[in-house]
Amino acid sequence: MIQASLKKRLHGANGKFDLxxxxxxxxxxxxxxxxxxxxxxxxxxxxxxxxxxAEGNIVINGETWxxxxxxxxxxxxxRRVGYMFQDYALFPNMTVRGNLEFAxxxxxxxxxVDELLELMGLGELQQRKPETLSGGQKxxxxxxxxxxxxxxxxxxxxxxxxxxxxxxxxxxxEILRLQRHFAITTIIVSHDVGxxxxxxxxxxxxxxxxxxxxxxxxxxxxxxxTSGKFRFTGEILAIEPMDVLFSLTVLIGNQIVRVVAMxxxxxxxxxxxxxxxxxxxFNPMVFKLG
Amino acid sequence: xxxxxxxIVAIDxxxxxxxxxxxxxxxxxxxxxxxxxxxADYLKVGNRVTLLFKETEVSLAKNLSGLISLRxxxxxxxxxxxxxDILSAVMLNYADKTLISVITTxxxxxxxxxxxxAVEALVKANEIALMAGHHDA
Numbered sequence: 001m002i003q004a005s006l007k008k009r010l011h012g013a014n015g016k017f018d019l020x021x022x023x024x025x026x027x028x029x030x031x032x033x034x035x036x037x038x039x040x041x042x043x044x045x046x047x048x049x050x051x052x053x054a055e056g057n058i059v060i061n062g063e064t065w066x067x068x069x070x071x072x073x074x075x076x077x078x079r080r081v082g083y084m085f086q087d088y089a090l091f092p093n094m095t096v097r098g099n100l101e102f103a104x105x106x107x108x109x110x111x112x113v114d115e116l117l118e119l120m121g122l123g124e125l126q127q128r129k130p131e132t133l134s135g136g137q138k139x140x141x142x143x144x145x146x147x148x149x150x151x152x153x154x155x156x157x158x159x160x161x162x163x164x165x166x167x168x169x170x171x172x173x174e175i176l177r178l179q180r181h182f183a184i185t186t187i188i189v190s191h192d193v194g195x196x197x198x199x200x201x202x203x204x205x206x207x208x209x210x211x212x213x214x215x216x217x218x219x220x221x222x223x224x225x226t227s228g229k230f231r232f233t234g235e236i237l238a239i240e241p242m243d244v245l246f247s248l249t250v251l252i253g254n255q256i257v258r259v260v261a262m263x264x265x266x267x268x269x270x271x272x273x274x275x276x277x278x279x280x281x282f283n284p285m286v287f288k289l290g
Numbered sequence: 291x292x293x294x295x296x297x298i299v300a301i302d303x304x305x306x307x308x309x310x311x312x313x314x315x316x317x318x319x320x321x322x323x324x325x326x327x328x329x330a331d332y333l334k335v336g337n338r339v340t341l342l343f344k345e346t347e348v349s350l351a352k353n354l355s356g357l358i359s360l361r362x363x364x365x366x367x368x369x370x371x372x373x374x375d376i377l378s379a380v381m382l383n384y385a386d387k388t389l390i391s392v393i394t395t396x397x398x399x400x401x402x403x404x405x406x407x408a409v410e411a412l413v414k415a416n417e418i419a420l421m422a423g424h425h426d427a
Contacts, residue, residue, distance in 0.1 A: 243375055243376055244373075244377055244378060245346075245374075260346065262345055262390065262392075280417060280418075280419055282322070283416075
């Protein structure tokens with residue numbers, strides 16, 4: 001269980017505002033911080049990691065990381081947080097294996113590096129230098145490195161925003177698998193609804209330094225509670241008239257689907273809009289693959 | 291999609307599913323849900339909900355007689371018709387509300403539908419979703 005209560009004055013594009021957040025995260029939860037740029041999401045992550053100062057306190061499983069009233073403030077190393085940045089931040093002069101070994105805690109078993117290399121499918125790349133890797137490969141190394149230190153908390157700051165659609169989907173699967181494998185409490189910063197939907201158990205929506213609402217992604221992103229069970233978010237690619245209806249072409253993940261809509265519904269939409277498609281659990285037919 | 295505001299009057303459920311009866315004006319309609327009062331807070335007798343169903347799931351019948359398993363029969367009159375090649379949209383007055391049915395043009399011709407006709411709009415309970423609260427489009 002993580003409990004944090006943090007305050008910090010921030011300087012945003014529209015002037016000063018206060019980061020003012022109370023956070024409770026259960027062991028093993030996957031939390032998303034969602035909201036536009038400049039509302040304090042990254043600052044909150046950096047404060048949790050100990051990379052920035054804030055007023056307040058952070059307690060994780062009974063251990064105090066921060067208590068400004070008591071002048072307690074553990075260093076990032078003492079906090080043991082795995083942090084993954086958008087820009088990889090790998091050491092360029094070290095091999096893949098070297099990057100992971102560097103992140104190991106003193107005295108910990110090098111077998112963990114072997115385990116991570118295998119889990120992430122990086123075995124063949126372990127002697128390579130970062131500059132010879134693709135974006136997706138670098139990000140997998142960065143993820144493995146973030147996990148190498150046996151962190152008690154994994155923080156992901158828009159880790160996939162530099163990657164193309166297919167690679168993102170692949171890494172989403174990968175990160176979910178690892179998060180479950182290590183049962184590690186994880187907080188991701190994202191402004192991709194689809195990503196939040198796929199990864200997070202709970203989403204915290206931030207505006208101007210505050211958490212304005214939260215809940216599971218289905219609750220937060222639907223306009224109200226609906227009983228539909230078959231629900232996906234996607235992006236409108238095309239809208240075409242079709243008899244008395246309209247056909248909507250929607251990108252969901254990396255799949256393209258078509259659905260029909262009434263003229264009044266289609267009239268509210270344009271290409272690029274994000275939508276949620278909802279159907280009753282009874283409609284989809286199921287075919288076994290393979 | 292069609293939206294009707296109503297109030298939950300009864301819930302019949304087992305471990306996984308519920309049949310939820312919703313009063314809309316003086317009529318009661320039924321939705322089958324893969325949810326239970328335990329899994330969904332808004333499923334409580336007396337709560338206000340909005341019935342949602344897609345226009346393409348609304349069948350039309352004229353002079354319907356005999357037994358039918360469908361629970362949801364909306365007595366309505368045809369207000370206007372928009373004829374298409376394959377599909378047509380039929381705008382209906384149901385009490386003081388509007389429903390839309392999209393059926394095949396062939397089916398519409400078979401019913402010889404014209405404006406002013408009394409019809410029944412039929413929707414399977416499976417096809418009705420509920421949204422907590424009252425919501426306009």
